[in-house]
Amino acid sequence: MNASIEKRAQGLSSTLLETPVKASASAPGKVILVGEHFVVEGSPAIAVAVDVRARATAEAAEGDLVTISSRELGEASFGPGAGGGPLYPVYVAVQEIFKRAGRRAGLRLTIESDIPPGAGMGSSAAVAAAAAAATARLLGLPLSPDEIAQAALAAETIVHGKPSGIDPAVTSYGGAIYFKRGAKPERISADFGRVRLVLADSGIQRSTGALVARVLETKRRHPEVLEPLYKAAANLAEKARSALEKGDFATVGELMNINHGMLSALGVSNAKLEELVYAAREAGALGAKITGAGGGGMIVALCWSEDAERVARALSGIAARTIIAPVSEKGATSALARAPTSRPSS
Amino acid sequence: MNASIEKRAQGLSSTLLETPVKASASAPGKVILVGEHFVVEGSPAIAVAVDVRARATAEAAEGDLVTISSRELGEASFGPGAGGGPLYPVYVAVQEIFKRAGRRAGLRLTIESDIPPGAGMGSSAAVAAAAAAATARLLGLPLSPDEIAQAALAAETIVHGKPSGIDPAVTSYGGAIYFKRGAKPERISADFGRVRLVLADSGIQRSTGALVARVLETKRRHPEVLEPLYKAAANLAEKARSALEKGDFATVGELMNINHGMLSALGVSNAKLEELVYAAREAGALGAKITGAGGGGMIVALCWSEDAERVARALSGIAARTIIAPVSEKGATSALARAPTSRPSS
Known part of the structure; x- marks a missing residue:
């Protein structure tokens, strides 16, 4: 654990105990503008984030289980160690945040998405990015778009085996992304207002x-x-x-x-x-x-x-x-909110 | 006039006078298999002749007018000198045969075609090739596929301004033709029976x-x-x-x-x-x-x-x-036939 992460992790549990809060996050879907398929063999592709979003809310929970629920995919709880099922990739993204935070936490995560699944719009990466961003926000851990993308990429590796990385980059950064296999994704400076x-x-x-x-x-x-x-x-x-x-x-x-x-x-x-x-x-x-x-x-x-x-x-x-x-200039975003009604009853 | 053409031309009028005959010819339509558009900038294209044909019949007529008639395009007569109208390109192909024969002849030409016009199937080149082949046959002038193609190309120049030459080559040779701008068309050896x-x-x-x-x-x-x-x-x-x-x-x-x-x-x-x-x-x-x-x-x-x-x-x-x-292995073909019924009454 490096010094910066150690510093972030300090005071984490005290924050959770003192102020039970809810954090919410959203992340956009992606659309490839040009270059799909060709990108697999090293050509560049350009993808944009679109304002059709996945959302996640994270609340502190007793114990160290992470319970993830979704209207479409049901509910599953994950402890330390391996897991499976359709919600497991989301947990993998959350785990990446735990690694950065230097500790686990009990969480209740709710995910939902307006992004059609299985349509090439990066639904799974956006859900993972939103879950990672909400978790990090709840834990008080500031994350760069790169760090959110890495968490989403870990989830994508469970879903796709060998993902290109384009979906995690687009949903984390927003805007337009120039992507070339093996190179760092670059944000293109463009105004999509019209x-x-x-x-x-x-x-x-x-x-x-x-x-x-x-x-x-x-x-x-x-x-x-x-x-x-x-x-x-x-x-x-x-x-x-x-x-x-x-x-x-x-x-x-x-x-x-x-x-x-x-x-x-x-x-x-x-x-x-x-x-x-x-x-x-x-x-x-x-x-x-x-x-x-x-x-x-x-x-x-x-x-x-x-x-x-x-x-x-x-x-x-x-x-x-x-x-x-519209093209979404914003990538994954998150915010804290007091959540008295959803405070655990125990 | 070279010796061979002179020899062909001798006895021409005597043949016509002694044995009034009718000659008929047909020529296939063409379909481009690969390479259209790209061929304009120097890529090769491959076209095949298809057994959808244009037909022409030629009969000797008094005087030196060439009268061409078609169910769709009506009838027009052409004398020496410039001409115009939709049947003029057919006359231009016939003129090419007159040049090879070393003399004009009075002719009545009837053309018809099963090839849809304006559909990229080389209808105009096939009609011109059939007209040229029927005329040459009537005049007793043996023509190579190359010579028929040249006559059809002269007609195409009237129709298209700057034709590629692919249509005249395919309709004259039949089979499959490999074509590259500026090079002589090559017949591809292929069996299309199946x-x-x-x-x-x-x-x-x-x-x-x-x-x-x-x-x-x-x-x-x-x-x-x-x-x-x-x-x-x-x-x-x-x-x-x-x-x-x-x-x-x-x-x-x-x-x-x-x-x-x-x-x-x-x-x-x-x-x-x-x-x-x-x-x-x-x-x-x-x-x-x-x-x-x-x-x-x-x-x-x-x-x-x-x-x-x-x-x-x-x-x-x-x-x-x-x-x-089917692919037509035969290009332009022609045959002589006695035609007592259509003998001029004069």
Whole structure:
């Protein structure tokens, strides 16, 4: 334990005993603007945080069990040692905070999320980030976005095996993130005030892992075709970054359209995704594409704010779900609140 | 006039006077398998002749006028000197034969075509090739496929201004043609006996010239993105050629799918074309893609022969027209026939 962590940890239990409080936190979902799939082989990708959020509240509890409850996933309690089940990744994120704090604490955590799960919007990373941020806030432990991202990444490793790290970075930092495998994620300086993202869910379930494996297999079979395509995608992501920095959203939209075709070339599109993409473009989106693994999941349309309602209307009749969301400049945020009503009765 | 042409021309009028005959010819439509748009900037493309044909019959007529008639385009007569109108390109092809023969002749030409016009299937080149072949046959002038292609190219120059030459080459040679701008078209040695092409017409009219210009403008704006994409397309065409030569149609189909995504990246797809492409793939096509300029026009699906009916059925409800066609190993063909009934009455 280093000196700084030791200092943070001191007075922790006294705070909890003196002032039983509740801490709440939220963290945004993510949408990949350009570069998915290509990022797996070293091309850059750009993702943005969207104001569709996961929330967590943390309250002190007797003992050293961490009880996590969710409307969708039920409730589970975790003590020291290994665990499992759908809520275990959230506990892993909380454990990371305990490690930083230098001690465990009894906690009651409630999580909820507006982010559609399994849709490539980073729902699990956002839930983990919110849980980590709420826990740290309750323990009086100030965390940087990097530290929240590391806690969420630990949770993601349970969920995905070998996560890219893009979801934890985006949900922790907010805004737009330039991501390249093996390099530290960079926040892109861009002003998204004039635009909205319209997300449309195909309603088709798919396995991200299977799609990634199939794309890599196609690349292995046709390297002379796909390697220059990956080069094109890498250059596209660089150009999109520079267009974002200039606020040139028309170019960003055009590059998203080109990127969509490249994803189609990788074999991850289908009839429903194409229907959604062209409906969005025809309704006036600056650009529209598959976001995430494809094969199902969601499409994202970039729109001027004033066009977002029209684009969403065009999609609502043919999508399983349509969401209009601004880019969230804020990543994971947390706050303390006195919570007399939820004070343990014992 | 060289000796060979002089020799061919001798006895021409005596043949016509002694044995009034009719000559008929037909020439196939073309479908681009891979490489459209990319071919404009120097990548290779592969096109195949399909057994959907244009036909022409030529009969000797008094005087030196060439009268061309078509059910769709009416009738027009052309003398020496400039001309115009929709049938003029056909006359230009006939004129090329007169140049080779070393003299004009009075002719009555009837043309008809099963090839949908304006659909990127090389209808105008096939009509011109059939007219040229029928005329040459009537005049007793043996022509190589190259010579027929040159006559059709002269007609295409009237129609398109600066034609690529791919349509005249395919309709004259038949089979599969590897084409690269500025190089002589090469016939690919491939056996298409086990496969069929299913063509589906979107019913959407578009201007090939405008689409080509828009793609080039996109390339000019984003060279760092599109140049590697063009490299990928060039490598794809080479790989498709080698797969065709091996009879590996599964790989050809897969490469067609990848090529379709690249065309989508160029911005020439739309909702209807995508609907057709995915309907064909889902019905069991080996591959399906836009063929030709995109923006409308047709898609082509490559199928095992036994699957063609099923794929066509899946398309027939959503396409303006669906055609099942084998690849035509034969290019432009012609034959003489005695034609006593159509002998001029004078």
